[in-house]
Amino acid sequence: MSTTKSPRTTNAHTVERLEPDTVMVADELRCQGLPSVPCPAAVLLDGEIRRRGARTVRGPLRTGPWRAGPERAALGSAAFLRATDGTTGPGVVGLGAAAARGDRGPASARAALHAWLEVARPREVLLAAPRSFCAGVDRAVEIVERALEQRGGPIHVRKQIVHNSHVVAELEGRGAVFVEELDAVPDGATVVFSAHGVSPAVRTEAERRGLDVIDATCPLVGKVHHEARRFADRGDTIVLVGHAGHEEVEGTMGEAPDRTMLVETPEDVARLEVADPDKVSYLTQTTLAADETAEVIDALRTRFPMLRGPGSDDICYATTNRQEALRAIALDADLVLVVGSTNSSNSLRLVELSERVGTPAHLIDDAADIRPHWLTGVTTIGLTAGASAPHHLVEAVVGALGGLGPIGVSEHETTRETVHFTLPLSVRTP
Ligand code: 0CN
Ligand code: SF4
DSSP: OOOEEOOOBOOHHHHHHSOTTEEEEEEEEEETTSOOEEOTTHHHHHHHHHHTTOEEEEEEEEEOSOOOSSOOTTTOEEEEEEOOSOSSSOSEEEEEEEEOSSSSHHHHHHHHHHHHHHTOOOEEEEEEESOSOOHHHHHHHHHHHHHHHHHOSOEEEESOSSSOHHHHHHHHHTTEEEESSGGGSOTTOEEEEOTTOOOHHHHHHHHHTTOEEEEOOOHHHHHHHHHHHHHHHTTOEEEEESOTTOHHHHHHHTTSGGGEEEEOSHHHHHTOOOSOTTSEEEEEOTTSOHHHHHHHHHHHHHHOTTOBOOSSOSSOHHHHHHHHHHHHHHTTOSEEEEEOOTTOHHHHHHHHHHHHTTOOEEEESSGGGOOGGGGTTOOEEEEEEOTTSOHHHHHHHHHHHGGGSOEEEEEEESOOOOOOOOOOHHHHOO
16 A cells, blocks of 8 residues: 545635634545545544544545645645555545634644554454444343333433443433433333342332333343342352442442452452351452453452352353453454443453553544554554444444555454343333
8 A cells, every 4th residue: 555645625615614623524535527535534533633622524525636745734635545555455545634724623634634644554453253242231222222112212221221332322312311320210200220230229219219110130240149149148248359339349239238348359358357257258240351350269269268159150251252352363463442431341351451461452432532643553453342332333443444544354253152131021022
């Protein structure tokens, strides 16, 4: 790949109408007498211009005759990337921005365009599989969708249904109302409990208020709650391995708050004080790093030789599979991108896993979060997504990277998932 040439941008009509400090980012470049040129990397340019302080709008950009030389970023600029040595590349792709006069618009557009052109080159993308939605997330999202269809909006949801900003925004657009606590739900209204589960206190409160509850708690989180009740009933101290403040942890601890202690690290285990060291059981959050959790459990077993645990691992199949799939590609990648939101525990664990094996990694909500300097010197990108990140966001990242030069995409599947959870009865019939 390729040369870049810079044509003059003459979309003056549109540019004149832009507000100061607003930049038009080209979805496609239209050149008189020539087929229009797509701009798949528009989302990347858009994100970088916004980070540099300008507002953006998107649309087609008309360009004048070709000319070599520096972009005219004061009024507008465009560049063509020619894919000449790749077989899977899109041929010719463009990058373009046009800015009205103002303080920040032209400077941001020019700097962002240059930053992306610097890192435009052919690349390989290694896709981890499995990635993205798990059965519990599929079920939780479908529950909200069906409740909206059945009952019409607004449908209240306690907490984020899953920890993903795109999923939440999409459901909000369809009439879901996300609230932090039940006091924001009108008496008698329908409320959905999120995939991460709730404590018995929340269930009791919903009942007292006469709320119509639809429970989207993942059955695998439900399994941990069941174990917590069982261990508490036999009089054990329960040590829960998990992250303080996470909703799933709050829900699980709520099953036996007086006899549950939270630990995150082996050091926490050393500080534990329990009533009877022979009556200790452990549980874990479902979305932890498998290797780190094993270390904490080893420390527990050393300290409490009579330690008992769950019949089967609490870290769920989806968390384990996504970690194993990433482990299979991370070493071959120069950089790993994990699609997921910042409050998603399982997505964060994927970033940490990659860093632990020595490959730098970044969590991105979507393609617009990718920074140009991350790609400096990077020829192979490992790509995955947490269990709450929709598949289409991963596809959009692949599409955007293809706007920086030809890319070869290969998927590396470590296992095939067939898990499916049935919906609650109340939303099963259309
Ligand atoms: O990202 P999520 O919504 O949740 P955490 O990874 O933060 O627990 O993914 C779905 C997992 C569940 C429960
Ligand atoms: Fe359930 Fe695991 Fe998915 Fe969480 S990540 S919703 S526990 S399957």
